[in-house]
Amino acid sequence: MEANKYISQYCVIENNSVAINGEPQFALENGSFSEFAKAAYKHFGIDYPKFFKMDNLSKLAFLTSEIILKEVVNPAEENDIALVFANQSSSLDTDAKYQSSIADETAYFPSPSVFVYTLPNICIGEICIKHKLQSENAFFVFGEFNAAFMSNYANLLLETNKAEKVLCGWVEYYNEKFKAVVYLVEKQGKLEHNEQTVNTLYTK
Amino acid sequence: MKKNVYITDTNCVTPLGFDVTSNWEALLKGQSGIGLHDKLGMLESFYASVIDSEQLNTAFAGISGESHFTKLEKMLILALAPIISQHKITNRTAFVFSTTKGNISLLENENCEIEAAHLSALAKKISTFFGFTTEPIVVSNACVSGILAIAVAKRMLQSGVYDNAFVVAGDEVSEFVLSGFNSFQAMSQAPCKPYDKDRNGVTLGEAAAAVYMTSHSDEVQNGDMKILGDGAINDANHISGPSRTGEGLFRSIESAFKESGLEPEKLSYISAHGTATLYNDEMEAVAFNRLGLQKVPVNSLKGFYGHTLGASGLLETVIAIESARKNQLIGSKGFSEMGVTQSIEVIKEHTENEINYFLKTASGFGGCNTAVLFEKVR
Numbered sequence: 226m227e228a229n230k231y232i233s234q235y236c237v238i239e240n241n242s243v244a245i246n247g248e249p250q251f252a253l254e255n256g257s258f259s260e261f262a263k264a265a266y267k268h269f270g271i272d273y274p275k276f277f278k279m280d281n282l283s284k285l286a287f288l289t290s291e292i293i294l295k296e297v298v299n300p301a302e303e304n305d306i307a308l309v310f311a312n313q314s315s316s317l318d319t320d321a322k323y324q325s326s327i328a329d330e331t332a333y334f335p336s337p338s339v340f341v342y343t344l345p346n347i348c349i350g351e352i353c354i355k356h357k358l359q360s361e362n363a364f365f366v367f368g369e370f371n372a373a374f375m376s377n378y379a380n381l382l383l384e385t386n387k388a389e390k391v392l393c394g395w396v397e398y399y400n401e402k403f404k405a406v407v408y409l410v411e412k413q414g415k416l417e418h419n420e421q422t423v424n425t426l427y428t429k
Numbered sequence: 430m431k432k433n434v435y436i437t438d439t440n441c442v443t444p445l446g447f448d449v450t451s452n453w454e455a456l457l458k459g460q461s462g463i464g465l466h467d468k469l470g471m472l473e474s475f476y477a478s479v480i481d482s483e484q485l486n487t488a489f490a491g492i493s494g495e496s497h498f499t500k501l502e503k504m505l506i507l508a509l510a511p512i513i514s515q516h517k518i519t520n521r522t523a524f525v526f527s528t529t530k531g532n533i534s535l536l537e538n539e540n541c542e543i544e545a546a547h548l549s550a551l552a553k554k555i556s557t558f559f560g561f562t563t564e565p566i567v568v569s570n571a572c573v574s575g576i577l578a579i580a581v582a583k584r585m586l587q588s589g590v591y592d593n594a595f596v597v598a599g600d601e602v603s604e605f606v607l608s609g610f611n612s613f614q615a616m617s618q619a620p621c622k623p624y625d626k627d628r629n630g631v632t633l634g635e636a637a638a639a640v641y642m643t644s645h646s647d648e649v650q651n652g653d654m655k656i657l658g659d660g661a662i663n664d665a666n667h668i669s670g671p672s673r674t675g676e677g678l679f680r681s682i683e684s685a686f687k688e689s690g691l692e693p694e695k696l697s698y699i700s701a702h703g704t705a706t707l708y709n710d711e712m713e714a715v716a717f718n719r720l721g722l723q724k725v726p727v728n729s730l731k732g733f734y735g736h737t738l739g740a741s742g743l744l745e746t747v748i749a750i751e752s753a754r755k756n757q758l759i760g761s762k763g764f765s766e767m768g769v770t771q772s773i774e775v776i777k778e779h780t781e782n783e784i785n786y787f788l789k790t791a792s793g794f795g796g797c798n799t800a801v802l803f804e805k806v807r
Contacts, residue, residue: 313547314543314547317543317546327608328537328539330471335608335609335612337669340609340612341613343530343605343609344793344794344795346570346571346794347668347794349795350667350794350795353663353664353665353796354665354668354796356665357665358665359680360663361660362570362661362662363570363577363581363661364568365566365567365568365569366552367564367565367567368564374564377585377588377590380588381587384588385584385688387660
């Protein structure tokens with residue numbers, strides 16, 4: 226029998242609001258995602274100019290993760306935290322923007338700085354770079370939130386010693402509609418890590 | 430208790446043929462799928478490895494009379510069909526699908542509903558065609574997707590979440606991807622030359638590949654592959670360029686060896702990524718040298734197939750498995766003179782050589798890397 230695992234921290238961003246471990250911490254009543262993201266960045270005292278170059282999916286994934294990681298990561302040592310992220314729309318929000326830049330002969334401006342974000346796993350790269358996380362990572366796509374897969378995959382990374390902790394995330398963004406649920410799985414914590422609790426984080 | 434996981438069946442659909450046998454024969458003859466293609470959208474002529482649509486349609490008509498499938502979907506179905514016909518799909522069978530861009534060319538039609546371009550919709554279409562009952566697992570992790578899909582399936586089978594898995598990978602050449610690589614100035618003006626001193630970028634390609642994986646040792650025969658270990662570790666360095674020290678690749682390979690317990694001296698062959706960009710090939714040479722693997726024969730198959738993105742890792746594994754079964758190393762097409770600063774043992778000519786253990790690696794945008802270590806069952 227494998228030892229129990231726990232969810233030690235979790236952060237949810239949806240409807241222009243941020244909740245940490247179930248407690249509402251910040252909200253912006255009206256505004257686009259971009260305005261909300263900038264306001265949340267300031268509210269949580271994040272100082273990372275690269276943030277403003279990211280596409281919307283990366284901003285969403287970065288913000289939700291950063292709120293957890295800035296309390297957890299010790300920059301003085303190696304942090305073996307795997308990243309396992311998933312969503313429904315892959316990078317289609319940026320894909321559509323990139324497609325419109327090549328659709329018209331009279332306005333043909335394919336840009337490498339847009340093209341690079343037409344991959345969903347770039348958001349993982351952004352988070353890894355911020356905290357120098359040279360650890361296991363993978364990005365998955367599902368028709369809907371898949372608590373069973375996410376909990377299985379996090380467990381097996383821990384049980385096979387591929388990682389000490391696993392940061393899991395559902396990071397969905399398409400055309401101003403977004404929802405992110407990011408949580409840290411490790412050997413200690415308050416919430417037991419299993420399919421039911423993971424589902425509760427997403428639905429409540 | 431961790432279960433052993435094996436690959437027993439393989440298939441691929443490429444410009445060189447629609448099964449492993451025809452691909453293998455073409456490789457032995459030194460044929461490449463890469464050719465010069467005419468203007469596409471705003472792009473001038475370009476080199477790419479493209480599947481002939483008419484031949485594909487003819488082959489597809491032998492499987493299904495349905496006509497509502499995209500080119501990529503036909504490639505995926507053709508790759509899976511002969512493997513699936515040999516096995517039973519149960520509610521303990523995983524369906525793992527790897528792709529970088531899926532049906533991205535649907536976006537060229539302005540009236541396209543965005544849901545049609547969802548990777549999960551594509552996965553569901555293939556899954557429904559074959560009657561899978563479990564939710565498809567889509568791996569979309571840039572250019573490591575195809576080999577990462579094997580690692581993901583192996584991990585799920587190893588811990589008993591599923592009994593067996595069909596893994597399929599596919600990507601097509603599209604204006605979307607061509608123009609993107611072009612905007613990065615990463616496209617080669619001639620067929621790509623991995624590890625060569627005159628290399629100057631990638632040639633894109635399209636392909637689909639599929640494998641059957643099982644944790645049931647009674648399904649395994651001599652010549653099948655056991656998966657010994659894997660690792661998929663990020664560089665944490667740059668989103669569009671590899672780490673100069675090859676740190677993520679180094680750690681991925683190290684992780685695979687650590688899990689396997691295999692001594693690195695036993696390795697007979699490395700099927701590397703070798704995209705033929707200056708930075709990628711150099712980074713791989715650095716990582717292999719840091720691990721003491723610089724004397725192990727290595728090739729890139731990109732000179733035959735181009736860079737098939739999310740399909741490449743699985744396609745190149747399928748060919749590497751054939752190399753192991755035939756004890757024959759394939760010469761790295763496009764290579765003539767060493768073009769990386771740290772010496773590696775690039776295979777120049779086809780060579781007979783006993784292959785009992787081989788390593789497959791890949792690296793991609795977002796700083797991702799994957800390494801999987803295989804043992805031939807004897």
